[in-house]
Amino acid sequence: MIRMEMYIIGVDGGGTKTTAILANREGKIIAKKEVGPSNYQVAGKKKFKRLLLDLIDNLTRSSHIKKSEISKISLGLAGVGRENEKKEVHGILNDVGFDSIVENDAVIALEGALGGKPGVVIIAGTGSIALGKNDKDEIARAGGWGYILGDEGSGFYIGKNALIYALKEYDGRGEKTILTEMIKENLEISNIEEVVPLIYSERLTRTDVSNLAKLVFEAYRKKDRIANIILNEAGKELGLLAYAIIRKLEFKSKSIDMSLIGGIFKEKEHLLEPIRAAIPYNINFIEPRFPPVIGAFLMGLEKIDEEVLKTLDYEVKKMGSGL
């Protein structure tokens, strides 16, 4: 007897960890596995290939499913975006007999958050980017140009501006802000000028600068005017990212679903208003429905119907924070 059911493997390959699921087309999750980072640029092709093939081995073996029953591997990968990079990953999987879909990890975050439906996501952690999908399944992105050329509204942007305003107070260009004292205490320095060599020697990394964003949220709650300016500007920039998407995708509806993803939105109450203000549409903020790995799985389906979404709701709930 031939098993007709075919399975899909969804992979969320990030810079700190890689999550993968094996599920059937109805959305039933058969196996799940989490391994180390899979940033293609950092790991290199050889290491990346090994990680990927081990992952597939593990998922199929633990679920007693033959590799020939896997109809598709659907991947969202950090550090992959350009066509030649996608082609290389396709090549790796093609060599061992798998059909694949390869996208950047932001795309599966979009698919997961909106359950494959039209809408927009803003992703803001250390960096920032916005993505959207319209009802013709067209995808657009804006931002994500990195800490020198972009990442407006990101954690790095907020933390960097805290430092800039503190230095402006120090050299007489800016007004007084409680951020100066908070930064000095946080970084254990006695003079704000000391941040300068820390930044350029990279003893303060981009992640460290991003972490200063929490001081800005705290100063905002204490009614600091500069913190208010920084968060307003950050929210506006994030809104402008999303608005660019909305114009490009020519959304018909005047009401657009939007999900906010990433560390910055842990304290999103300070950012919602300026985001809304930057976008002349009705924005319907919704909680992300699924994690990115489910987005990868959804991307691998030919058609997403309500049945599979409901099954996935149930499955994800069952797994709890395990995804």
Added chain:
Amino acid sequence: MIRMEMYIIGVDGGGTKTTAILANREGKIIAKKEVGPSNYQVAGKKKFKRLLLDLIDNLTRSSHIKKSEISKISLGLAGVGRENEKKEVHGILNDVGFDSIVENDAVIALEGALGGKPGVVIIAGTGSIALGKNDKDEIARAGGWGYILGDEGSGFYIGKNALIYALKEYDGRGEKTILTEMIKENLEISNIEEVVPLIYSERLTRTDVSNLAKLVFEAYRKKDRIANIILNEAGKELGLLAYAIIRKLEFKSKSIDMSLIGGIFKEKEHLLEPIRAAIPYNINFIEPRFPPVIGAFLMGLEKIDEEVLKTLDYEVKKMGSGL
């Protein structure tokens, strides 16, 4: 017979070259020497010491002046600013019997440009900084916090903004600008997105980005609206640096002398208006009177009178572009 005349050595120690003069207190230049870079941070203490002592040897030998006749070595050094760095340089010279004055190279640019008189300089090349001196000989600075935390209005700032606006056009956030085509042609890329890996891999250095400023000046002349926005903003930022100085130094006069120094001001006609607009004082733009090495010499004098300035005018003119 004892020669009573005492001499001063002035040193302009930059990141690309070091210029030094030996002159008497009346401003007569006896010897001049140019050698390689003397950035203290880059060269390290040992190499820096060798360069400095060789320079003093060379100047005294070629002018047949005894080291005991040197009353002071007055230095403006790139990469030196903090008290401990100054102390180390004092120590090097003290060990071999010299009295010294040590400042950052921006200070001698100020002293040289204004001939030791009160006023403000804005220095804008790859980076940007403003300095000023009031009639109580108090010196203040603003800006100069480097390419991540500051350098507003600098060549890097202008070039970076050209890239940012081109990427904003590309991802749907910004309006059309001829800068996009100019950058693509200049960098020999077929898609503006290709600048992103060039920047983060540092194949495009900070100097390369600064060099893109010339495209912005060119686009401005061709009436590009975005180039106009970038240069207006740059001029405003440079003006705000200067205004911070003016407030800190509490200038009495409503008319303040200001010199503009650095590569960005080769095309200063586009920047003068926004600089003026940012400062609610009468600004009297003056050409820098002397090069920084003369500023170092002036810093070494106990008292600057009109006689010595006139002699220096004559001496510098005689040397032509040799300084």
